[in-house]
Amino acid sequence: MSTLTVPDATLAARLHQLYHDQSKHSVYQSVPAFIARALGYQEEIHSLWRSDAPRYDYLAARLDLSAEATIADVGANTGFFTLNLAHAFPHWRVEAYELNPRHAEFIRLTAEGFGLASVTVRSQSCDFAGLERLPRFDAVLLLNVVHHAGFDFDRELPDDNAAYTRYIIAYLQRLRAHARQLVFQIGSNRGGDKSRPVHPRDDDNQRLRWTSDVLRAAGWRMSALGYAQLDDAGAVVFRDAPDALRERANTGALAESENFFAEAKLNRFPGEFHRRPLVIASADEGNT
Numbered sequence: 001m002s003t004l005t006v007p008d009a010t011l012a013a014r015l016h017q018l019y020h021d022q023s024k025h026s027v028y029q030s031v032p033a034f035i036a037r038a039l040g041y042q043e044e045i046h047s048l049w050r051s052d053a054p055r056y057d058y059l060a061a062r063l064d065l066s067a068e069a070t071i072a073d074v075g076a077n078t079g080f081f082t083l084n085l086a087h088a089f090p091h092w093r094v095e096a097y098e099l100n101p102r103h104a105e106f107i108r109l110t111a112e113g114f115g116l117a118s119v120t121v122r123s124q125s126c127d128f129a130g131l132e133r134l135p136r137f138d139a140v141l142l143l144n145v146v147h148h149a150g151f152d153f154d155r156e157l158p159d160d161n162a163a164y165t166r167y168i169i170a171y172l173q174r175l176r177a178h179a180r181q182l183v184f185q186i187g188s189n190r191g192g193d194k195s196r197p198v199h200p201r202d203d204d205n206q207r208l209r210w211t212s213d214v215l216r217a218a219g220w221r222m223s224a225l226g227y228a229q230l231d232d233a234g235a236v237v238f239r240d241a242p243d244a245l246r247e248r249a250n251t252g253a254l255a256e257s258e259n260f261f262a263e264a265k266l267n268r269f270p271g272e273f274h275r276r277p278l279v280i281a282s283a284d285e286g287n288t
């Protein structure tokens with residue numbers, strides 16, 4: 001059980017300052033509930049814009065890990081996933097890789113304050129070359145980071161979709177040497193820029209085809225495919241797509257014009273962020 005070892009108000013004030021650092025990815029994640037409760041401190045993120053807790057609930061329930069697992073959270077931001085995993089699974093070792101030193105400090109201070117000894121924060125880049133320095137983990141979280149290639153990192157990448165798609169495949173392929181399982185989510189445009197779409201924003205069929213194509217080409221096989229839905233009370237919840245749909249995606253058998261959303265009885269979510277599928281994948285041993 002984690003304990004608070006510094007005065008609440010001091011920690012909350014420092015975290016608030018680090019959180020609002022006016023950088024590209026500030027004001028992104030919410031504060032984990034166990035920290036918010038202890039400190040009386042929360043940062044509000046509109047739940048229809050982006051919601052962390054439903055993503056966490058989905059992935060934490062599906063990670064297939066042993067008692068002493070090692071996990072990397074690449075592009076950990078302010079540590080919503082790192083801190084929640086460390087709190088819920090104290091025997092796992094969690095390494096947060098975060099390029100922004102203020103975000104990294106947010107995680108470090110919180111982990112220290114709450115006695116989360118299993119957390120290590122690394123302010124090092126997981127760009128393409130940086131992947132070589134990663135140890136091997138039981139699971140790597142790569143959530144909404146790699147579409148910033150060409151802008152936040154690996155800036156020499158040509159500014160076009162064909163080069164970008166080749167890069168993503170090579171990146172995911174390289175990651176296979178460093179991760180047994182991959183938890184993956186990716187934006188629909190390059191660099192977080194709506195004027196650089198990888199596929200049309202409202203075309204969920206193309207989004208899934210593109211995502212499953214790059215994963216398959218890189219040798220990953222999806223074991224879970226989650227989509228954000230609104231439940232009857234209007235809350236966001238991630239639900240599994242039907243197994244048959246996931247298998248068709250895994251084998252590249254999704255038809256060009258397929259309207260799988262209607263077939264799978266999934267509702268289209270209004271916002272782009274929630275339309276990004278949340279995937280858990282394992283190395284496809286048949287594809288080396």
Ligand SMILES: C[S@@+](CC[C@H](N)C(=O)[O-])C[C@H]1O[C@@H](n2cnc3c(N)ncnc32)[C@H](O)[C@@H]1O
Pocket residue numbers: 025028029074075076077078097098099100103124125126127142143144145148152153
């Ligand atoms: C869009 S946010 C996603 C945060 C989180 N993974 C999520 O889905 O909630 C991307 C994060 O990755 C970090 N980042 C960007 N490039 C990075 C790199 N090369 N290595 C490590 N972190 C990076 C950014 O600072 C930012 O905190």
